[in-house]
Amino acid sequence: xxxxxxxxxxxxxxxxxxxxxxxxxxxxxxxxxxxWRPPMPGTEADLARVLADPRRGRANETAVGRLVSARxxxxxxxxxxxxxxxxxxxFLHAGPPIExxxxxxxxxxxxxxxxxxxxxxADAADAEERLARGxxxxxxxxxxxxxxxxxxxxxxxxxxxxxxxxEHGGTAYCSLNEGLGKVLRYGAYGxxxxxxxxxMAEVLGPALQATLERSGPLxxxxxxxQALQMGDELHNRNRAATSLLVRELAPEVAxxxxxxxxxxxxxxxxxxxxxxxxxxxxxxxxxxxxxxxxGSTMVVAMARNxxxxxxxxxxLGDRWFTGPAGVPDGxxxxxxxxxxxNPDIGDSxxxxxxxxxxxxxxxxxxxxxxxxxxxxxxxxATRSMYEITLxxxxxxxxxxxxxxxxxxxxDVTLVARTGLxxxxxxxxxxxxxxxxxxxxxxxxxPASAFTTALAALAEAVDRGNGSV
Numbered sequence: 001x002x003x004x005x006x007x008x009x010x011x012x013x014x015x016x017x018x019x020x021x022x023x024x025x026x027x028x029x030x031x032x033x034x035x036w037r038p039p040m041p042g043t044e045a046d047l048a049r050v051l052a053d054p055r056r057g058r059a060n061e062t063a064v065g066r067l068v069s070a071r072x073x074x075x076x077x078x079x080x081x082x083x084x085x086x087x088x089x090x091f092l093h094a095g096p097p098i099e100x101x102x103x104x105x106x107x108x109x110x111x112x113x114x115x116x117x118x119x120x121x122a123d124a125a126d127a128e129e130r131l132a133r134g135x136x137x138x139x140x141x142x143x144x145x146x147x148x149x150x151x152x153x154x155x156x157x158x159x160x161x162x163x164x165x166x167e168h169g170g171t172a173y174c175s176l177n178e179g180l181g182k183v184l185r186y187g188a189y190g191x192x193x194x195x196x197x198x199x200m201a202e203v204l205g206p207a208l209q210a211t212l213e214r215s216g217p218l219x220x221x222x223x224x225x226q227a228l229q230m231g232d233e234l235h236n237r238n239r240a241a242t243s244l245l246v247r248e249l250a251p252e253v254a255x256x257x258x259x260x261x262x263x264x265x266x267x268x269x270x271x272x273x274x275x276x277x278x279x280x281x282x283x284x285x286x287x288x289x290x291x292x293x294x295g296s297t298m299v300v301a302m303a304r305n306x307x308x309x310x311x312x313x314x315x316l317g318d319r320w321f322t323g324p325a326g327v328p329d330g331x332x333x334x335x336x337x338x339x340x341x342n343p344d345i346g347d348s349x350x351x352x353x354x355x356x357x358x359x360x361x362x363x364x365x366x367x368x369x370x371x372x373x374x375x376x377x378x379x380x381a382t383r384s385m386y387e388i389t390l391x392x393x394x395x396x397x398x399x400x401x402x403x404x405x406x407x408x409x410x411d412v413t414l415v416a417r418t419g420l421x422x423x424x425x426x427x428x429x430x431x432x433x434x435x436x437x438x439x440x441x442x443x444x445x446p447a448s449a450f451t452t453a454l455a456a457l458a459e460a461v462d463r464g465n466g467s468v
Contacts, residue, residue, distance in 0.1 A: 043416040043451055046458040050413055053461045055295030063290040063298045063314045064390040064409035067354065070289045071166040072282035073217035077208040079201070081156040083173060084144050088118050090137040094152025094347040095305025096320040097140045100131050104306030106187030106342050109433030110151035111136065113189030117197055118155050124189065142301055142312070146173045147284045147347035149276060150185035150429055151306065158197070159205025163220060163281035165289055172285035174277040176200055176208075179270070182436035185346075186429045207257035207264045208249075215252040220282040223248075224356070225395045227275075228406075233364035234279050235348055235357030236371060236425050236440060241275035242268070280347065283354035290314050290409075297457055298390060299410040302353050302422065302445065306345035306429070311449045313412060315460065321453040323446025328428050330372045330441015342431035344443045349424055355393045355408030358423035358442070359385045363398040363406075371425045371441050381423045381442075382407065388414040388422065412457065415450045 039047055050056065080086045091114050093107060103111070112127040115136065121127035130136065141148045148154055152175075160173040178196060182188035212218070223244050230240035246269055254261045268274045287300045296314035303310055310320040325343035332340070351357035361367055362382035365375040382398065385407040392405030410422055421444045428439040 037417075037419050040416045040419050040447055040451055043454055046451075046454045047413060047416055049458040049461050050297060050454060053295055056297060056413075059293045059295035059315060060298055060390050060409070060411065063293040063296040063300075066168060066289040066293075067286050067298075068391060068393050068395070068408060069167050070170075070221070070286035072163050072172075072220045072285050073166050074161060074212065074220055074278055074282075075164045075217045076162040076212050077159055077176070077205055078162055079156075079205065080154055080158045080160050080173075080175075083160055083162060084146065084154070086144075086154065086156045088156050089120060089135070090139065090156070092139055092141045092144055092146055092148065092152070092154040093305060094141055094148045094150065094345060095303040096308050096310035096322050097138070097143075098305045098307055099138065100134070102307050104342050104345065105431045105433040105435070106345060106429035107151045107153075107306045109187030109189055109435075110153040110184050111138070112433065113184045113187075113193060113197075114153050114155045116189060117184075117194055118157060140303075140305075141347055142303060143318070144173075145171060145284070145288065147280045147303075147350050148175055148185065149177070149280065149348045150346040150427060151187055152347050153184060157201050159201055159208075161278045161281050163278065163285050164217070165285045166217075168289040170285045170288050172281045172288060174281040174284070176204060177271060177274045177277045179267075180273065180437060186427070186436040187342075187433050188436040189434060203260050204264055204267065207253060207260050210256035211249055211252045214256045215249070218245075218248055220278060221395055223275075224279060224282065225397070228360060228363045228396055229399060231364050231366060233357055233360040233367055233425070235276070235351040236427065237272075237364045237367045238275040238279065239272045241279065242272050245275050245278070276348070279356070280350050283350040283356065284347075286354050287350060292317060297412045297454075299353060299412065299453075302349040302410075302424075303347045304344045304349065306342055309344060309445045309449055311412075311445070311453055313453050313457065316453065316456055319456065321449050321456065323448035323452075326443050326446065328426055328439075328441035328443040330428060330439050331370070332428070332439035333437065336430070336438035340430050340432075340435070340438045342429045344424070344426060345429055346426065348426065349422075352422055352424055353410065355389070355396055355406040358425045359389075359408070360396065360398065360406045361423070361425065362400050365400070367425065373442070384420055385423060387418050388420050390414075412450050412453050416454050421445050421447060421450070
């Protein structure tokens with residue numbers, strides 16, 4: 001075909017690497033850029049089968065609709081033995097199920113601390129020996145409507161945020177936030193860690209329980225939406241959200257726990273991450289509302305245990321699809337460096353699952369000072385997530401993007417079709433048990449978690465069944 005056969009001025013279409021396109025721009029040659037990527041290698045056949053499923057569109061509309069319509073409310077603070085029926089010697093942990101033999105340093109450190117906290121071991125060596133002999137039962141937090149940051153270890157004596165979905169009726173739980181530095185969730189278990197946890201069980205938990213009995217439910221959806229307007233992304237930056245929570249709670253704390261009000265408020269106010277755990281439970285109860293929709297390809301959980309990164313998909317029940325957890329790339333504290341870092345760990349990726357955290361970094365330009373990069377990187381991270389999600393959250397809006405809703409509802413088929421992986425920002429735990437936090441940064445999930453989920457979806461389509 002010659003140019004004389006074309007109508008109008010000739011135009012070049014460029015795809016992929018932009019080197020040629022930039023050269024054409026320099027020469028003022030008109031061109032159309034097509035942003036296309038090949039699907040993840042080896043996924044073509046599975047994609048074709050899943051995309052042909054006639055239930056998929058309506059199923060995903062239902063699943064993401066349930067997620068974004070959830071109305072999480074903080075309704076109480078109660079002990080784990082009461083709300084989770086958790087006996088001594090049973091410990092919940094972050095991420096997919098794991099055994100002691102495969103547990104990473106920070107997970108082992110947190111479990112050692114749990115044994116000491118519950119009086120099940122004389123010292124750290126005794127705790128480690130008992131854990132190695134299987135004298136504690138381990139299970140995933142997600143199996144109990146619960147999420148936990150970093151190692152995420154929950155014991156029977158810990159007090160839990162209780163969050164209820166006023167729209168769909170579900171309930172979810174998360175432990176109270178200890179603060180930063182040497183804390184149990186980062187694998188530290190020294191005397192100061194145990195003293196703090198015991199004070200939280202004896203003073204902080206009961207004070208907050210009495211406070212919420214006086215105040216009534218707190219609207220976490222509204223607090224989250226407001227915090228986004230104030231510069232938080234609700235995973236690694238919770239300063240505004242914590243301030244809003246203190247503002248709501250302070251008068252009632254003074255009335256409900258006058259003998260401990262000063263120390264309780266001083267502790268919460270001195271911990272910018274205190275809201276994180278309540279926010280995680282809010283995200284958990286929202287995502288759980290979207291579970292078990294036959295034919296849906298939407299992710300309802302992303303979680304890491306320090307060894308594995310796992311996802312769960314609405315149309316595939318409670319099955320985990322896993323791959324190796326990666327080491328975050330970010331900024332380190334003091335003399336720590338990449339060699340000190342443990343692979344990614346924690347249930348806090350429930351925030352990204354619900355459209356916050358790494359998906360909302362455009363709302364929190366200051367986050368780059370904590371995780372690395374610059375403001376343009378934060379904006380680009382959020383924009384890229386619209387390519388792998390099903391909707392924009394109607395309540396969680398980003399001022400810097402003209403109040404566009406955050407991208408929400410990760411779709412396994414879109415991940416496979418684009419090759420884009422969810423953006424996660426996270427704290428970095430030291431790989432040696434007892435170290436604590438060593439930094440913060442960004443990390444990508446393993447592609448295999450999504451490709452194996454896609455293969456399972458394809459098998460379900462072949463069976464004519466919405467779940468496997």
